[in-house]
Amino acid sequence: MKYVLILGGPLNGDKPSPLLFERIKKGAEFLKENPDSKAIVSGGIKDEKQPLSEAGVMKNSLIELGIEEERIIPEEKAKTTYENFIYSKELIESGAEVFFVTNEFHIWRSCKIMKKAHVGFTPLPAANGEDSLGFRIRECFLRPLAFFGIIW
Secondary structure, eight states, X not given: OEEEEEEOOOEETTEEOHHHHHHHHHHHHHHHHSTTOEEEEEOOOSSTTOSSOHHHHHHHHHHHTTOOGGGEEEEOOOOSHHHXXXXXXXXXXXXXXXXEEEEGGGHHHXXXXXXXXXXXXXXXXXXXXXXXXXXXXHHHHHHHHHHTTSOO
């Protein structure tokens, strides 16, 4: 069995931001190329004004992109990348091959976080998206802190 874990990200109300939509598109592409695989969409509600969890928004988007609902497993507790990995690994069959999707700029730090969570997933980078400049700048500041284990 193969799984693709799509890490949550910013929302625009009940729709994904362009940045998150790039992750969703990459996940849908993987699912279409691997018809026996399943998706885990991981992300909770980070702001009480959110009408849906990140996982709920991603699930709806995958369905709109033609992915069957029964292939999508929502994980709605995670609020950080570390929690995406921790909570999602509980949903995965033993011995499964697991890939994870995040934007290119987030891969390096996500891999550090993944190792801290004691999982060995294969990264699948999604495009950065049109609204990623602020996030890419943030990653530049966070990378040295993650390198030295100060933050994850």
